Amino acid sequence: MAKIFNAFIIAVLIYSITCTDTNVCVQKSPCLCEFSEYSRIDISQATQKDQNPIKPEDFLQDEINGDIFYFHGCTDGIFNLTAHKLNSTNNATILKGSLIYQSQGHAKVLGESSQIKFHTGPDEKGAYDLTYKGVNGSVLASIHLICDSFNQPFIKVLPNTSNEQILVLSSPHACIITQHPGLSTGSVLLILFFIAVGIYFICGGIVLYFIRGARGLELIPNIDFWRGLPGLVKWLQRKFD
Structure with missing residues (x-):
């Protein structure tokens, strides 16, 4: 479950970075x-x-x-x-x-x-x-x-x-x-992303604190994954270059 959630976080980050606005007007009809x-x-x-x-x-x-x-x-x-x-x-x-x-x-x-x-x-x-x-x-x-x-x-x-x-x-x-809409699709996704991240770290830290007696950096859920994330990013960059 934790691996699935980690993959979801990476996917949302990539989407947020790559999404850009454009001034090109695409013809739909005459x-x-x-x-x-x-x-x-x-x-x-x-x-x-x-x-x-x-x-x-x-x-x-x-x-x-x-x-x-x-x-x-x-x-x-x-x-x-x-x-x-x-x-x-x-x-x-x-x-x-x-x-x-x-x-x-x-x-x-x-x-x-x-x-x-x-x-x-x-x-x-x-x-x-x-x-x-x-x-x-x-x-x-x-x-x-x-x-x-x-x-x-x-x-x-x-x-x-x-x-x-x-x-x-x-x-x-x-x-x-x-038109001036309320929230765009990207804004909604970012809000949901930060809510999910907050729940993930806060609830995960509480569980680790009371059940496993974790302290300090050990309160971070899946700390080994986060420590290895920079290396994973570099590996992906080398793979797609």
Whole structure:
């Protein structure tokens, strides 16, 4: 029993040392990426206006040099070409996509929700991007996420000379969402660990004192194990180096 408990203590110590936090945002869906269990970016409602439900035909739009870009967020919207008096290259009456591009009386899908990738690596300015990537990995368009408390989201097309179109999305839903839980899993484990250690040494010392008449260092349960622990650690280090 004592050996099992000693092994448990070593395992918890190794877990406590190796567990580290990370700032990498892991993409879970076209709308969501998570930094941790309690921190995330969720743009599923990024295009919502006045608390109204987002409809398939609702797009944010901006114009530059006569060209118009329509953004439906991280889901594909339905763009009615007839209502906008536009044509498409395949004579369709509707387009379905996340980002629609209009130029010279024609419109096309520039990006679909399935092509969305989060670019959320560490950045000194705290900026995060969405990109639409084609089948060959080329970037079709990029959208910078701007955290803004203003309730009316908007997009802005930036002047650009390259093939990659760059836009800016300003929305309160582009902010990092952080929850403040009571105790994390690691904290609970550490508390349980110290409670178990306290019970182990105190109760073990009492038993040794009254039953075996131990005194001094002999009051420490399994004292031979603890004396040999530094050597065991060195042996493990040499084994895994």
